[in-house]
Amino acid sequence: MGNGSNPTYFYFVIFENQGYTRYIFFILGLTLYLTILIFNVIILLVIYVEKMLHRPMYLLISCLSFNSLYGTAGLFPRLLTDLLSDVHTISPSSCHIQTFVIYTYASCEFTILTLMAYDRYVAICKPLQYHSIMTPSVLIGMTTTALFYPMFCFGSLIVVSSRLQLCGNEITKLYCSGLSVLRLSCEEFAPSYILSFIVAVTTVFIPMVYILYSYIRILIICQRRSSEFKAKAFHTCLPHIVTFVNYSIAVFCEMIITRYEPWELPEFVIVILSLEFLIVPPVLNPLVYGLSFLEIRKKINNYLRKNLILKIILTLFRLF
Template identity: 55%
Template sequence: MENGTMPSYFYFTLFNDFVHMKYLILILTLTVYLAIILFNVIILFVVFKERSLHEPMYILISCLSVNDLYGSAGFFPRLMVDLLFDTNTISRTACFVQIFTIYTFAMSEYTILTLMAYDRYVAICNPLKYHKIMTSKVTALYMALASLYAVFSMGLVIFFSARLPLCGTDIARLYCSNWSVVRLSCGTSTLSNNITGFFVTTTTVFLPAFFIFYTYVRILIICQKSSKEFRGKALQTCLPHIISFVNYSIASFCDIALSRYDSDKFKIVALIFSVEFLVIPPVLNPLIYGLNLPEIRKNIACLFQRSKVGHFPE
């Protein structure tokens, strides 16, 4: 492929290094995926059934669960098929579909965390105006606009990447990533890809991160001037979000940073960090919100108590 071609498939090379462990990895993968589905479906069910939870904060938590299910569906089923049938190859079309799914999941995760930070900022810093500013319609509008932007920006990224002639088919990952495809290009400038990627990363990662940091600085200032009881309630509602944001930011940063280097030098480290943002947040988020927020925790407890005695909520 010296002159560059448009290959009809890509080959995942990392599977060759874990052939002797594939069934163990398959069992772990299936277990984690089922846990992700179970935990997030419980959150969605509780929020949907309990009318007292039909508020912006809990609606955004539900959106986070939906997004985690969406991102997981773009990664886990394909991984399990590769492990079970030793295919290790993916068609060009399926590869770009996976890129679109995983990257829109990543963008939406940051968007939802940003909206959650704004929700907490309004609730704590402007409590009297909260119900006027954060309505269900406004929350839905913000989510719709953010989703449209994620779809449009990733469509643009894939448009530029799909046009590149490639001089290879080997991807040193467990899934398709945009940079893994772009780095296979030859004979063509990738300047437009780099500019588009930088713009999308800035608008969907760095700007939201800066905004979240700003909101928590303002929240901290308000809390310092308030009573101990107020600080305790503020911390109780903000702590789950802070944990989610820090966890996801670290996972995303490590993935972005390591993807630019030769993974052959540290395959295990690169492998762990390349899948962390697809594994840890979808598992951790429902546990964090389910265990830390009293309203959700109470309703989950009621749900399990009713199921034990054979009575389900109507």
């Protein structure tokens, strides 16, 4: 390929020389994807059907589950296809779409967690004003902003990146990412890196700072209250804290790997670190909320007694 020419396809080099182990990885990947689908669909179904759960906290939990389904849909179908295929190429347009889905998933996870932290802050620090602050219109407005702002940011970034002149077509990850494409650029393109920095600050670092600030304020308030109040606050905040810490660690692992050139790390390290933020949170989040919140756990147990969960699982297996 000559200098300055744009490739007609990208090639995933990491799938080379997998041999028969790819079938093992396919079974593991399919099992994991079905697990993610089942867990998150159950959470969505319970919250949607039960009107008593139509409250800000639970609606934001459902947004988190929906985002998990959205993000993993951008990874697993393509990944499972590549594991069974002998040709591991992807068109530039499909690559940009996958990048958009995965990046907006990652960013929306933080913005949704920010809204959840704000909801807990208002509920604990301003309980008498909670219903006047967290009105349906306010919740809809905040949720819409939290979902569409990352889409606008990353959509703009991908449009800019798609105009770059590329001098290669080999991607060293299991999926398309913006940095993988930028590394194929024939020359440094400052606007793309500046825009990437702005997007990262506004969709990742600012939400992280606000979440930390919210829980620090909650901790200060709890220190002045009774033991019963502390226990209740701890019970409602713990799932959010676990989710936030888990996802922050996963994103941190992804950020670490971007600082290295592909040949500087073992292949299995690249695979594990690059997939953690796309696999661990979608599995862990529904478990955390399903087990921690009594209302959700009761409804799931009722559904189990009625065999509704089994029907959902069988329906999902039929789709595959």
